[in-house]
Amino acid sequence: MTDSATIVGAGSERFKLRLSAILWFLLFLGFLLGLPVLIEASPWILLGVVVLALLLAFPIAWLVRRCFSGQRRQHWRTSYFKAAVATLFTLSALLAAPLYYLALQTALRPLTVPQATLSNGTKTVIFQGMMHVGSEGFYKSVIYDLEKALSDGNVIYYEGVVSDPKGDAWFSQTLAGGGDLSANYEMLGDACGLQFQMNYFQFLREDMAARPDRHVNADVSTADMMQEYQRLEASDPGFAQAVHADQAKSKADDATDGGIGQIVNLLRGATPEQRSLVGTACRGWLTMTLARRTGPSALDPVILDFRNRKLAERILADSHQNIYMTYGAGHLPGLLADLQAADPAWEIRSLKWMRTIDTPEDLSGAIE
Structure with missing residues (x-):
């Protein structure tokens, strides 16, 4: 019996040692992953984590010695040292974990937009889904396809609500949050390490002027949208009620969440390393936000439905048989439905998906 108990006890000790080794390895791995993040964020943050770990180690070591009799057989300084190191490793991993999570969101759940070829047998429309901010590679690919479409004889359709003095103030206040949409998108792109789409369409200025x-x-135009909004507000009480409720909720959200403004404030005076960390977090946040399935907006009858109808009317009336268009991806289902309402022969002939958000390219070298 004694030999059997000894063997069981020895086996139990070996299991505890193996389990302890695995836990220490995992903690050390978490520390190694978190260390670069803390250093790039600020050496002061790393110093603060070390100080906090040293302080927390006192109650943690006391608690461990209180709960486990085996720990009381070792010297107090040994218990304290192990508690301090374990706490440092744990805090480092926990602080870096959100950034790694956001980075994984961008890598594992990428945002995509469609490039769909629509046709009714006589007229063909290539619908290139767009995002207002995205990766450089995405916009380069779009411009390449667009230039090829030009060389193939396509006419190019662009999205962009046309400025009209009659509706500009209303548009800014009602749909753009009281600001300039382009400026807001540029600000978002800068914060997230992404590009604003209009920066790449500048390459087509010469061709636009020549042809x-x-x-x-x-x-x-902004005036067209304002008139449609006013028409719906007057004729549909449900529309007006839903819009007012949405506006009230939006104001409440703005009051509790600084959004992109807070990110921009963080970037003022930030080092390149800090801007890189913020950009990684911002791209992950943007990926999660845009991928989240939400219900229809109260303003969809104006922002989507009205514009889709007018776009379908323009396509049907256009004498060109081949059209290449760059439009927000959310317009595709409604546009196709409007085209099919006029001619059931319209259908999607081909479809491919393009990734819009990725880690920025940052290539460098040295000439020896």
């Missing part, structure tokens, strides 16, 4: 008939702003 203006091939480049068409196919969107409505």
